[in-house]
Amino acid sequence: MARGNKVVVPEAKQALEQMKIEIANELGLSNYNSIDKGNLTSRQNGYVGGYMVKRLIEQAERQMSGK
Secondary structure, eight states: OOTTOOOSSGGGHHHHHHHHHHHHHHTTOTTTTTSOGGGSOHHHHHHHHHHHHHHHHHHHHHHHHTO
8 A cells, every 4th residue: 555545444455455456457567566666657556546446436335235
C-alpha cells in the first residue's frame, strides 16, 4: 500500500495485495509486486488503483444486495 494509506482492517492487507497483483496482471503489468512503481507512468499506477476501487465497490454492492 502507499505510504500515506492506512489499512483499516489489517486482516485484509494480504487479500488487498493479492487483488492488486491480479488486477495488474490483467492490465498487462507482470511482476507488479517486484517492480519499481516509480518507473511506471501515473496512468499505469492509476489504472491499478482505480480498478481495485471499482472491484471493491462491486463486491460491496453485491454483499449489500444479498447476491
